[in-house]
Amino acid sequence: MKSRFFGAVGALLLASGMLVMAQTAGPPPPAMPAADADHNGFPDFGYKEVPGWGKLPNGRKWGGISGIDIDRDGKSVWVFDRCESADDGCATNPNLDPILKFDQNGNLVKSFGKGTIVYPHGIYVDAQNNIWIADGLAKSGKAGNVVRKYDQNGKLLLTIGEFGVAGTDPYHFNAVSDVIVGPDGAIYIADGHDQRTNGRMLKYDRNGKFIMQWGKVGADPGDFNPPHGLAFDKEGRLYVADRSNNRIQIFDQNGKLLGIWKQFGRPSGIYIDKNDNIYVADSLSNEMTNPGFKNGIRWGKVSDGKVVGFIPWGEYNAIEAVVTDDAGNIFAGFTNTLNFRKFAKS
Numbered sequence: 001m002k003s004r005f006f007g008a009v010g011a012l013l014l015a016s017g018m019l020v021m022a023q024t025a026g027p028p029p030p031a032m033p034a035a036d037a038d039h040n041g042f043p044d045f046g047y048k049e050v051p052g053w054g055k056l057p058n059g060r061k062w063g064g065i066s067g068i069d070i071d072r073d074g075k076s077v078w079v080f081d082r083c084e085s086a087d088d089g090c091a092t093n094p095n096l097d098p099i100l101k102f103d104q105n106g107n108l109v110k111s112f113g114k115g116t117i118v119y120p121h122g123i124y125v126d127a128q129n130n131i132w133i134a135d136g137l138a139k140s141g142k143a144g145n146v147v148r149k150y151d152q153n154g155k156l157l158l159t160i161g162e163f164g165v166a167g168t169d170p171y172h173f174n175a176v177s178d179v180i181v182g183p184d185g186a187i188y189i190a191d192g193h194d195q196r197t198n199g200r201m202l203k204y205d206r207n208g209k210f211i212m213q214w215g216k217v218g219a220d221p222g223d224f225n226p227p228h229g230l231a232f233d234k235e236g237r238l239y240v241a242d243r244s245n246n247r248i249q250i251f252d253q254n255g256k257l258l259g260i261w262k263q264f265g266r267p268s269g270i271y272i273d274k275n276d277n278i279y280v281a282d283s284l285s286n287e288m289t290n291p292g293f294k295n296g297i298r299w300g301k302v303s304d305g306k307v308v309g310f311i312p313w314g315e316y317n318a319i320e321a322v323v324t325d326d327a328g329n330i331f332a333g334f335t336n337t338l339n340f341r342k343f344a345k346s
Contacts, residue, residue, distance in 0.1 A: 028258045029237060029250050030305045036263065040294045042310035046345045047330060053106040053342040060084065060096065065333030065340050066268065066320040067123035067133070067178075074326030075104040079333065079340055080123040080133060086336055087139040089119035099123070099131065099154070104325070106342070112154030118144035118164075122178030122190070122229065130157065137166075137175035137193055145173045147189055160189065160208045166197075170210035174198040180230040180238075181206075182253055188238060190227035192217065199224040201240065201255065214255035219245050222257045229281075229321075231272040233302045241267035241280070246290045248280070263307050264300075265293040268320040269333070276302040281322040281332060297322050297332060297343075311343060 054077075056062065063082030070077060079100045083090035090098050097111035098120045113133075119142070122134035129152055135144025146161035166174040175193035182188060185206035192198035199217030201224070204210055215224050229241035237258060238251045246266045250259040265282035266289060272278050278300055285293035296312040297319060311330070313319055321333030330343040 027235065029233075029235075029261075029302065031259065032261050032263060033304065033306050036307065039263070039265065039292050039307075040296070040310060040312060042298070042307055044311050045309050047309075047311055047343040048346040050342040050344050054079070054102055054340050055106055055108060057108060062334075062338050062340055063090075063093075063120075064320075064335035064338055066121050066335055068321045068323050068331055068333045068340070069123050069125045070323050070325055070331075071101065071125055072127070072129045076109070077102045077323070077325070077331055078123055078125060078131060080120040081340070082120050082335075084338075086338060089117075089138040089142070090114075091118050091138060091140065091142045099133065099150070110152070110154075112150070118142050121176070121193075124178075124180050124230075126181040132179045132181065132187075134176045134179045134189070135163075136177055137197065143175070145176060147173075147176060147179045147187075158208055160187070160204060168198060170202060170213065175226070177226060177228050178230045180232065182232060182238070183236045184253070186211065186253065188230060190224075190230055190240065192224060192226035193228070194226055194244070197226065199226050201227055201238075201251070203253075203255070212255065214251075221260060222249070222255075224249075228268055229270045231270045231278070233272050233278075234276050239270055239272065239278070241270045243268055243284065244289075246285075246293075261305055263305065264298045265296075266290045269322045271323045272302060273324050274326070277324070278302050279322045279324060279330065281319040283317055283319045283335070286316065295319065297330065 063084045064086045067080030083093035083096040094115045097114045099113040101110035119136045119138040121136035124132040131150045137143040149158040173191045175197035178190040187204040189202045200215045202213040225244040228243040231239045240249045248261040264280035266285040268283045269281035299309045300307045317336045318334045320335045
């Protein structure tokens with residue numbers, strides 16, 4: 001659900017204090033292009049599922065997956081799994097690790113987090129290869145409502161929020177959905193999952209101190225329903241998957257609205273790679289919710305906003321997360337259909 005730009009150079013600048021916390025984005029993104037005659041008529045460029053990729057141990061089965069990201073090596077994949085459950089998260093299987101790392105061959109090489117996470121939702125790997133997670137709200141009413149930062153071995157480094165406690169102030173969340181770290185080290189949190197919870201973006205400094213927030217539940221420009229996924233482009237612009245409003249909203253780093261895109265469908269997950277290619281997972285479009293759009297993965301270029309590719313997927317309420325590795329393979333997380341899949345060019 002993220003972007004891959006703030007690597008070694010960014011880490012060096014952060015360490016030397018050369019990046020300014022008040023940094024904003026560059027020029028506005030392109031305006032939304034003219035509507036395509038067929039929102040689903042794009043080629044799949046030969047992408048096919050790689051059967052059985054991602055091997056779980058001891059007969060374990062996949063749970064719902066709305067959070068995946070690529071390690072800084074550009075090959076390994078981090079998966080935030082709901083412990084064999086769809087809607088209740090890991091509350092019913094607390095002895096399973098929800099945070100999983102797979103190497104480029106699909107072998108599980110690391111796992112952690114058992115007994116500490118209720119509802120896996122968003123995951124992000126930062127420039128220092130730290131792992132950030134958003135622990136949201138399960139339909140059973142159980143909630144984590146925290147954002148956490150770990151090192152690669154599962155050592156807890158930072159917590160924002162109060163575990164199991166919902167709220168609307170800057171240090172309490174209600175159904176937090178995603179987290180990402182910006183080019184200056186600031187932390188951005190998407191708080192909310194539907195109209196009954198919060199619908200806002202929050203910004204913190206790198207130590208977790210609150211800076212600002214913007215947005216509310218609604219459909220006006222700058223509002224959210226909900227802010228379901230996050231990504232940054234090379235210019236430092238923040239892309240928010242505003243799912244039930246059928247749009248991506250684009251902001252600068254101080255919450256100023258720069259643009260709105262609707263050409264990628266009803267976005268659950270969003271990812272921008274090193275080359276400014278944007279990938280969007282659409283799990284909920286149909287003729288009632290988003291006429292003319294079907295479920296699947298759409299992608300294009302940030303530079304012009306045009307959709308160029310589409311992997312259709314017939315299962316409704318399925319694909320919620322998407323990322324790509326440096327080789328161009330596409331990985332997708334599935335929620336209600338409980339799966340994790342790799343797509344490679346045939």
